[in-house]
Amino acid sequence: MMTQLPTHLGLVFGGVSGEHAVSIxxxxxxxxxxxxxxxxERYRVSCFYIDQRGRWWPPSVAQRVLERGTPALAADLPDPDRHGxxxxxxxxxxxxxxxxxxxxxxNGEDGTIQGLFTLMQLPFVGSGVLGSAVGMDKQAMKAAFAAAELPQVPYxxxxxxxxxxAPDAVLERLETALGYPCFVKPANMGSSVGISKASDRPGLLAGLQLAATLDPRLVVEQGVKARELECAVLGVGQLRASVLGEICFxxxxxxxxxxxxxxxxxxxxPAEVPAELAQRAQAMAIAACRAVAAAGLSRVDFFYDExxxxxxINEINTLPGFxxxxxxxxxxxxxxxPLEDLVHELVLGARESFGQRHHFGGATA
Ligand SMILES: Nc1ncnc2c1ncn2[C@@H]1O[C@H](COP(=O)(O)OP(=O)(O)O)[C@@H](O)[C@H]1O
Ligand SMILES: [Mg+2]
Structure with a gap:
């Protein structure tokens, strides 16, 4: 398909999320x-800012937020009715x-904005509605990984x-299935918000109660002592996996x-791990994307017990930190x-995904 240059891109950021500041x-x-x-030469970019209350702001405001690098406070934003x-x-x-x-x-990595763009019949970077939603919700994600027979810690x-x-029955079920330590997670947060490590029954109950204030859907996992590895995936029809990285702390x-x-x-x-392990992780990263129908870009995170x-596999992030x-x-x-080529490939992927959706008439991938 021939496209007219420059393509007009809409960069939308901010959002009603605990990761608003990272998004900026x-x-x-x-x-x-x-x-x-x-x-x-390829792109003309207009930026749009979604504030912490979910209101969209035009490029004039978005540009200021980007230059300052911090979330706009209510007082910084002009009267919405008069300024668009x-x-x-x-x-x-x-x-x-x-x-x-x-x-x-x-509100952004979870299929919501992807649904809006799909309805509008416009191409967009990253996963569609299904991949975004399944990738975001840890219960759904784990079920998809289990169906694809990807190894996960017991949960x-x-x-x-x-x-x-029935708190006592819940605590007993978790203790029998998982033991201590275990990790309690709200299904839909990110950035470790609401996650806690429990080493005994009072800690588990407190962790569950905390997570339940953030999300009605909860996940509890057996705790493992392991290194944390990450792999980047790029592409739509043809998925490619990057070298691995390790997070050390x-x-x-x-x-x-x-x-x-x-x-x-x-x-x-690259992470200092045996080549065979790196290849195993790369293959798993691609399988993880297929399992949840992620496309465009994803970062897949692992636990490795050397x-x-x-x-x-720990999780997939369909709009990872950038x-x-x-x-x-x-x-x-x-x-x-390099970064310039990466963002260009992501836009090419948006067009490829759009072509696929158009061809199949659906909103997946
Ligand atoms: N089962 C587990 N065993 C050991 N550490 C864990 C486990 N689950 C989570 N963690 C720790 O908590 C961090 C955040 O958990 P994660 O599931 O990745 O949540 P988020 O989506 O918020 O990043 C992990 O990077 C890891 O350090
Ligand atoms: Mg994580």
Missing amino acids: RSAATVLAALGRGTNT GFRGFPAGALEVEVWFPVLHGP CCLDAAELKA EADWYDYDTKYSDGSSHTVI NSGDLW TSQSMYPMLWQATGL
């Missing part, structure tokens, strides 16, 4: 890469040809209502503070794909 930094990185080298910010599309958004969502977590799914109705586990305080963790790329050689320090772009850089 990711969007700044993507925007910079779209404005370098040959991309300047409202619950819907601001001026300029309807002229966008290809959307580039850079939204992490709920149980439960509902907050079950916990409320001193803390007991990779909690919110460790993720976001400077100096608490560092990455090793003593036993066990490799378990800051200049994020694993996803760094893994591709180390695999020989």
Whole structure:
């Protein structure tokens, strides 16, 4: 298909999510890469900001937020009625040809915005409705991985209502199935928000109660002592896996503070693991994308026990962090794909996914 250059891209970021601030930094990185080298001839980019209340803002406001690099406070935003910010599309958004969502977590990585673009019959970067939704919800994701026979640590799914109705029975079921330590997770958060490690019954109950305030769908997993490896996947029909990276940290586990305080963790790329293990992880990363119908881009995370050689899949992120320090772009850089080429490939993938959806008439992939 011949396309007219430059393509008008809509970069949308921010969003109603605990990862709003990370999204701003990711969007700044993507925007910079779209404005370098040959991309300047290929693309004209309009930025749109979704504030923490879900209102869309036009490029004038979006640009200011990107330059400052921090979320807009209510006081910074002009009166929405007079300046085009409202619950819907601001001026300029309807002229966008290809959307580039850079939204992490709920309300963006979960199929919601993908549904909007699908309804509008417009191409967009990343997974469609199904892949985004299944990838986001840890219960659904685990069920899809299990169906694809991907190794996972033992886990149980439960509902907050079950916990409320019969806490003792729930605690007994979890203790029998998993033992301690175990990890309690709300199904739909990200950035380790609401996750806790429990070492005894009171800790487990407290963790479940905390997670239940964030999500009615909960997951509990057996705790493992393992290295944390990550692999980036790119492509639509043909999926490619990057070299592996490892996250190293001193803390007991990779909690919110460790993720976001400077100096608490560092990455090793490529990860220092046997070549056979790296190949196994790469094959599993691609299988994980197929299992949840993810496309375009994904980062697949693993636990690796070097003593036993066990490799378990932990999760898939269908819109992984994209800051200049994020694993996803760094893994591709180390695999020989610089950031400018990576963002270009992602837009080409948006067109390929669009073609597939059009061909099959559905909203998957
Ligand atoms: N079963 C587990 N065993 C050991 N550590 C775990 C386990 N599950 C989670 N963790 C720790 O918690 C972190 C966050 O969990 P994860 O499921 O990746 O949530 P998120 O989607 O918020 O990133 C992991 O990176 C790891 O350090
Ligand atoms: Mg994680």
